[in-house]
Amino acid sequence: MNIKILSKVLAFVMCVSAGHVLSSQHVLPKLAYTYESLEPYIDAQTMEIHHSKHHQAYVTNLNKALAGTKAEALPIEDLLIASEKRGAAIRNNGGGHYNHSLFWSMLSPEADKTPDGKLLEDINRTFVSLDSLKKLLNNAAMTRFGSGWAWLYVSPEKKLVVCSLPNQDNPIMDAAKEHRGIPILGIDVWEHAYYLKYQNKRADYTNAIWNVIDWNAVAANYSSALASPLLKTIEKDAWLALKEFHLVMAQTFHPMEEGDFAPIRSRSGEMAAKSELLLKSKVPASFQSDAIQKALRDLYAGATALDKLVQKKAKDDKINESLTKLHDTFHIIQGLCSDEH
């Protein structure tokens, strides 16, 4: 038996013996402190249930939702960016897993209660003071109706921003709309995070939590967010006019490759309109260049020419030539927005 087959058999045996054949790619992180060590601010029972039951359930259900799908091997960030198309199970449980992992990592019984260095400078520049930032976060937490989180995140423009989002949504997700970026601090305002100790007094909980939020950890999250290629990926993903053009391109070009010209013949007008919206849209800061402006103009000219051909009922080979050229131009734009640029 060769080593490749042997290792596959071993992996299978290990899965079966663990009682399941599901993917166990995502795992519950161990805490760096004990459940009782955040007392009196967060009680031991809340911590134990929150970590070992709630977070564990997100992990279990995420792995269940991913099992046997193409998304099984993807990093969590890739799942979250496209949360809307992946469906509720991945959006809610993937978000739950990511958010709680971040939450545990920025809590500590020996919390460093004030940031320093670049984070403090940027907080002061953006929010005037640490106190006013805390007030904004507490307000975001208090005004979140029902379950959700208050977030401090880094936007693609590398600005610090406060927001709140419902349920387990976070700024990495397309679902976050105008609040896209990488979260560096989150306050869980689901009742399961505080109800045993604080009951209906959410404000007492959000005031107390500052005693165990470790600004050292937040500062580390801040520097890694600033250096992360994910920020550019989010910036591109948040360029909605590009995304919408891409969708029409994918839904017309690929059928044509298979010999089906009906989609492009019925949607060339829509494609021309989307190319015009794209040309007029605001190019995200990182991607602004003469080259991209030229490519966007070429795209608009190409889509308009293609639409004219369709209106004139041109033959398939003419349509093919024109759409293939347009597809190449679109790839130039995609390339100019990739991480290498």
Ligand code: MN
């Ligand atoms: Mn929670």
